[in-house]
Amino acid sequence: MTRSPFRDRRLLPALALLLGLALAGCAGKDDEYVERPVETIYNQAMDLLANGEYERAARAFDEVERQHPYSVWASKAQLMAAFSHYQARRYDEAILASERFKQLHPGNRDIAYAYYLIAISYYEQIADVTRDQKITGQALEALEEVVRRFPTSDYARDARLKIDLTRDHLAGKEMTIGRYYLRREQYVAAINRFRAVVEQYQTTSHVAEALHRLTECYLALGIIDEAQTAAAVLGFNYPGSDWYADSYALLTDRKLVPNENKRSWMSRAQPVAAPAPAAAPAPAPAPPR
16 A cells, blocks of 8 residues: 555644744854944954954954945945955965055055055065065066155155165065076176166166176176276266276276276266165054054
8 A cells, every 4th residue: 555645744733943043043044144333343352353363353344344344434444354354374375455445545645555555465475586586576676656646745745765675676586586597607697687677777776786796797798898897987976886896806806997888878868876774764653544
């Protein structure tokens, strides 16, 4: 005999119990979302930030926007979340949050800080000159944008100092590669690197050495005219430097003297003597209140 399907109703209480437990579990998760006044969440986030709990602070600032997206505090919380990520050294997150702020609030009174925070987030990631310098280039571009867009701001003043240090770092990378080629007697490749320093990074601390290395390379290749010009330009711009003394000695050993050829690319470049080393820039300030 075929069993009647209605007899399976004995299973219904158990199924109902399981279904109730599942629904209760889902309800419990939903219950974790408790809407709170915007001031409460924002102040809690500020307290976490002040206590150095940067990642929790970032999540709390995100909660301000999640619960109160149309509040006047929402845009401020976005910027504070970006700053919290920066403080936690989560630079990629800081950049993303700042970029989002730029897109959503291009006319906000604190927009300059968003540009600045992007720049210093790249700047803090600058690697040793022996490693790839892609981040250094991104830092330089972002810092120059701060100066270009907000030239009279406090952020621009700090960015200018960081630009000088960033350019010095890029010049240092060129010198590292140039010395590598010089040691291997690949003089043409070395000249290209040292020339880049003289032409592109004229105010950095590496120009004097670059001119001396050019003197070495041109002498090794037998291009005497350019070797004498490199030494002459070096002597004119850095007359008391050890690099000039070394270049002068190289020439006199061959019964030559520094003599500038005005048609040389080095005469056209005429590097500007680098200023005295500046003090290290201060850490990034907090967003404006």
